[in-house]
Amino acid sequence: MSLPEWSFFVGVLLVSMVLAGTLLGRLPLTGAMIYLVLGWLLGPRVADVLRPDPYAHAAALQALAEVALLISLFAVGLQLGVPLRDWRWRLPLRLAFVSMAAMVAMVAAVGVAWLGLPVGAAVLLGAILSPTDPVLAAGVPSDRGAKPDRLGFSLAGEGGLNDGAAFPFVMLGLGLLGLHELGPVGWRWWSVDLVWATGGGVAIGGLLGAATGRLVVYLRSRHDEAVGLDEFLGLGLLALAYGVAQLGQASGFLAVFAAGLALQRVRERPRSGSRPLPAATDSQGHSYETLATHSHHASATMRDSVRGFNEQLEKLAELALVLVVGAMLAYAKPLPAVWWFVPLLLGVLRPLSVLAATLGERLTRSQRVLIGWFGMRGIGSVFYLLLALHLGLAGRVADVLVSLTLWTVAASVIVHGLTAQPLMQRYLSRRRAARGR
Template identity: 30%
Template sequence: MEFLEKLEFFGPYKTLLLFIGLAILAATYLPRFLSSYPVSMPMVVLGLGLIASIFPLNVDPDLIYSHTWLLEHVTELAVIIALMEAGLKIDRLFEWKTWRIPWRLLSITMLLTIFLIGITGWWIGGLLPATALLLGAVVAPTDPVLASDIQVAGPNQGARDEESGKEEHEPNRAEDEVRFSLTSEAGLNDGLAFPFTYLAIFLAGAGLSQELIWSWVATHVVYKIGIGVSIGYFGGWLAGKYLLTLPAYSDHSKAISGLSSLALTLILYGITELVAGYGFIAVFVGALTLRRYDPDHLKHSNLHSFIDKVQRILTSCLILAFGIVLGLGFLVDVTVVEIIITVLIVFFIRPLSGIVGLIGSKLPKKEIWAISFLGLRGIGSLYYFFYAINIHDFEGKNSVLTILMLTILFSIIIHGFLGPLIMKHLDSRTRQLS
């Protein structure tokens, strides 16, 4: 290490720039090449982070504890951009019948997941009820940031080859039930996890009473969700009416028009949060509404393409940072109990909750299993955690963070390895049936 420090090339700043560049490059080109292999882009970038941690980067190992406000807002930005990206690439009409699977995942699977994780954290982990509820609330939602590789394709793309622009004559992957369900679930449940995060905060503070429960339902469930949906719908409709009609006379103006998707993300989120609504819901609903406004308009591709690039940059940088933190020894003091809880979350609680939620859905068993198992956890969970501890100091929060980091690590590796194989198998099965 002393030898490396003497070399100018291995200066902390220059080395960090090198690995950030490699991470962004990996996020840009690897997904299309790795889609059929048991390796995902997050796995590669995580590996880059672990390698980067070997070099003298002057990174504080306690960064994740000492800069919680910064981490809250960085992860917040990553999530809202991922939500806009996810919403803009869903082609399916927003109807009760066609969205029956996401509704089941939200109303049954997510609630059951929160309950089972909370019970596990309290019973096995010895966490206080409030802290156990926080663990369930932050880990339950699937992640729109890390799950992009197993979600639907871009607007009207289906199985279109990105380089040639030719159809590959495959089943429309953008509309298969597994990818659609995972995309829509990740988009909706990030906002719906907030009420339970607030419930944990209330429980850790003054405790719960009948009056507080009614106040929580009225404010954090009915009002905040209603405001998020209303502003998202109106904002998305307004954006569709005016943004899609603005003329673009050159290739440059067409490309730069994609900036509007980033602007719309920040505007919808900012307005909704200013009036105490759930900005996550507003962003995703706004993206869905915009996507349904003149759905064949060519600008939809420009809007999605730009926000997708921004999302890839942020994702790669955050996973790189995650790998560096792990490489610096964040998990050296992990306990057997924390590992057991993580294994239960990834291999038992989420799959079981998914299967229970999809009972009677009439989906093939293999698709039910795939949807239930491929519930990635990631950046969104980190945001909820930092948001909660910045409001109230939870006893046992370090154990919650350790379980959360372990769960994300397990999810990146296990889902990254099995996800492509599962999706490839389902795609080949669809081709045979067609």
């Protein structure tokens, strides 16, 4: 299509999503489901407008997926307001590491025994399909803030952590296939890909997020400087955390997530003798400049502004990538294994992996069941698939991984999108009823 035709199409799509927003809220549909179908219709099998061939354009598509994932991870970090030492972080951490490791092992076993894949390819498949999606998890209400419901908070925290936690397993699979250097006796994998990438990514992102946030709040509340351009602040911190981490061979995904968490944790440092602003009496309220430079309100104003912009950016990233995934389905070979593998992964292996991670946790039966069901697959899986293709994955193994990954993501978008609203409404109504007793 020409630029004017693309402009017309994008304009109609965006305005239609705004106008249909209320209707979508009443139906068991999500924006991702609509984008997926539109992507398929625009792809080679129907309109032949989008041709995102993952084999021929792996590098460009990988970059698109990476940007979308970074935006979503930063957004999740900005939204989780539970203190880092709070006990509620225990379950997301167990889901992100214990559940994910169990999932990698189970998928790898299925890959070797039933799909006939070599061990490296089976481990790679498990690593690609292990991370849950922070964007799609947004469809599950999480009461994000200082006192969230444990179900939604755990799913959001898991989605923010496990995209970075999956990296060592992806590198292990690629190394076993000869596409990545593991080092003698796997020393490079253990020291760099596993220990340093994980710990270094969290440390770099946390330090940069906290330092940047505190510096901006100090300049605003003490010197009336660095006011405005919060969009630049959000994008700049995201890029800075990712760049420093990647240059230092740490996980850029964990760094960006940790930077969002750290920025969200920056608190006010009121001047001695000062008081909070009184409630505004007119319809306009206090101006942005007044709030941004007041020592009682500077950090909250900064957080809200950065979060609001990033949430809108996240929606655009979701639109672009899910459209591309829908069109990419045309390049997924119609393997018979898809029909049993996808239900097995979503309906059996995910709940089993959650069971391993939640042993000993005080969860209600409905919370345990819903956490086991809502294992959304999405941007992280697509990114790691494209990374593997970019690094040289080819042949039958590539065909199997492309087909299983893309159809798993498409199935997850649909089945989790259809079930999120009714299941969560039922869960929330039962929770309210229990509280009223």
